[in-house]
Amino acid sequence: MKKSADVVIVGGGVIGTSIAYYLSKQGIKPILLEKDDLASGSSGACDIDIILQSKNPGIHLQLAMESAKMYTTLADELDFDIEYKTCGGMILIENEEQLKIMKDFVKRQKAIGLNVQLLDLKEASEIQPGLSPLLVGSTYSPQDAHVNPMRLCQAFSRAARRLGAEVCLNTSVVDIKVGKNKVKSVITNRGEIATKIVINAAGAYAPMIGKMVGLSLPIKPRRGQIIVTEPVPKLVMADVLCAKYIVAKYNPKLLEGSDNPETRLGVGLSLSQTHDGQILIGATREFVGYNKNTTHEALRAILRNATRLVPALKSIHVIRSFAGLRPYTPDGLPLLGYVEGIQGFIMAAGHEGDGIALSPVTGRIISDLIVDGKTFMDVSCLCPSRFRSLMKNEKVI
Amino acid sequence: MKEEYICRCEEVTRKEIEEAIADGATTLAGIKRRTRAGMGLCQGRTCQRLITQMLANVKDKAEITPPTSRPPVRAIKIGEIVEGEDE
Numbered sequence: 001m002k003k004s005a006d007v008v009i010v011g012g013g014v015i016g017t018s019i020a021y022y023l024s025k026q027g028i029k030p031i032l033l034e035k036d037d038l039a040s041g042s043s044g045a046c047d048i049d050i051i052l053q054s055k056n057p058g059i060h061l062q063l064a065m066e067s068a069k070m071y072t073t074l075a076d077e078l079d080f081d082i083e084y085k086t087c088g089g090m091i092l093i094e095n096e097e098q099l100k101i102m103k104d105f106v107k108r109q110k111a112i113g114l115n116v117q118l119l120d121l122k123e124a125s126e127i128q129p130g131l132s133p134l135l136v137g138s139t140y141s142p143q144d145a146h147v148n149p150m151r152l153c154q155a156f157s158r159a160a161r162r163l164g165a166e167v168c169l170n171t172s173v174v175d176i177k178v179g180k181n182k183v184k185s186v187i188t189n190r191g192e193i194a195t196k197i198v199i200n201a202a203g204a205y206a207p208m209i210g211k212m213v214g215l216s217l218p219i220k221p222r223r224g225q226i227i228v229t230e231p232v233p234k235l236v237m238a239d240v241l242c243a244k245y246i247v248a249k250y251n252p253k254l255l256e257g258s259d260n261p262e263t264r265l266g267v268g269l270s271l272s273q274t275h276d277g278q279i280l281i282g283a284t285r286e287f288v289g290y291n292k293n294t295t296h297e298a299l300r301a302i303l304r305n306a307t308r309l310v311p312a313l314k315s316i317h318v319i320r321s322f323a324g325l326r327p328y329t330p331d332g333l334p335l336l337g338y339v340e341g342i343q344g345f346i347m348a349a350g351h352e353g354d355g356i357a358l359s360p361v362t363g364r365i366i367s368d369l370i371v372d373g374k375t376f377m378d379v380s381c382l383c384p385s386r387f388r389s390l391m392k393n394e395k396v397i
Numbered sequence: 398m399k400e401e402y403i404c405r406c407e408e409v410t411r412k413e414i415e416e417a418i419a420d421g422a423t424t425l426a427g428i429k430r431r432t433r434a435g436m437g438l439c440q441g442r443t444c445q446r447l448i449t450q451m452l453a454n455v456k457d458k459a460e461i462t463p464p465t466s467r468p469p470v471r472a473i474k475i476g477e478i479v480e481g482e483d484e
Contacts, residue, residue: 037421037422037423037424037426037427037430038421038427038430039430040426040427040430044426044430150430150431154420154431167421169421169423170423229475230438230472231437231438276407276433276436278436294467294468296468299468299469299478300478300479303475303478303479304479306475307475307476307479313475314474314475314476314479315474315475315476316474316475317472317473317474317475318469318472318473318474318475318478319437319438319440319469319472320440320467320469321467321468321469322465322467
């Protein structure tokens with residue numbers, strides 16, 4: 001490990017490795033520190049969807065659309081098979097109330113330029129057979145896609161290393177030294193690295209890194225449990241979500257205290273079939289601290305929701321469940337950019353369940369910020385200081 | 398030379414696992430994420446021991462942590478989970 005670097009990135013998930021790649025591409029040689037292994041956190045415990053439709057119309061969707069454009073050429077650029085494929089996506093609608101909400105959502109997404117439309121049940125069933133006859137219909141966008149997030153991390157990391165980045169696995173950050181309100185160095189379990197710039201890309205663990213420079217970050221781990229089936233012939237034709245997924249994602253307060261376990265666990269359907277034929281069925285959204293266990297209650301709730309919407313799943317076998325911690329923020333948007341008051345400290349975390357979709361664009365934004373001092377699209381509304389009381393001022397001199 | 402398969406469910410060869418170790422994998426989970434070994438139908442029942450032996454050549458045996466055990470213990474039909482419960 002080198003003793004100094006222009007930039008130190010903390011976190012070896014899809015965000016950290018993406019930043020390492022885009023910085024290296026612009027001639028900066030960063031050191032990436034990962035406490036465990038590449039994709040060992042949420043990037044290795046999530047689904048495979050790159051969904052544009054689930055993004056709130058506004059900056060969120062704009063970011064996802066820029067990212068989607070970058071994805072189309074990424075595998076070639078990185079010279080690695082990331083199992084990227086455009087497959088389309090749909091959000092299932094169960095009743096008139098949901099239809100009303102989704103009509104408005106679709107209208108606002110269209111206004112930003114997303115290719116999305118509403119389908120009745122017959123049209124939806126032509127794209128995705130096996131749907132429940134009780135559904136009202138669905139939305140559909142041909143732009144939604146798949147990627148293998150674990151391979152994506154590998155691909156970014158390898159490409160960054162070829163361009164001169166150093167990727168240090170099993171290397172944890174113990175402390176960050178700040179002097180005169182400037183970042184000075186990062187202390188790891190393997191020694192100290194002098195640097196002027198530190199990027200906090202630690203996902204759900206970002207608050208622990210933030211604390212080292214006196215920050216109180218509004219990021220909270222939100223557990224998402226997902227179920228894996230045996231490999232089966234092509235059955236899921238697109239990324240399939242349900243309207244409840246959108247509600248659970250953006251309205252956590254509505255879920256608290258519900259008598260219905262599905263609602264309380266924040267269950268929203270997320271269905272996709274991998275390159276290898278296994279079906280991923282998700283997911284919950286739960287605030288249970290850093291607990292990564294899977295639970296029987298959630299297993300049942302997820303499957304009950306999924307089979308109500310897509311009864312064709314009933315004859316398939318479950319082989320595993322897993323859970324990842326999504327980095328939740330109060331407004332559903334990531335913290336991107338320099339932190340006021342600590343020169344050289346950059347945030348790139350808080351993407352909740354959108355880290356995979358937003359990985360390329362986040363890498364480009366952060367590398368632009370460091371190299372050019374400005375970004376190709378305006379992301380000032382994502383600056384960390386939008387959250388008041390960020391600073392605890394415990395350590396900053 | 399004939400390929401030697403370590404994970405039969407996902408058809409992962411000895412060579413691929415050696416490459417994953419060379420790439421920096423030091424755990425069963427790390428090898429799984431790089432190669433898919435252990436992600437198949439049997440969930441690593443056979444290959445887990447073989448891979449542990451391979452890891453033991455590069456890492457202290459005492460430090461090799463077992464993979465996370467997750468439900469279900471055996472493959473189970475979704476219909477049985479959904480219908481076999483009390484409402």
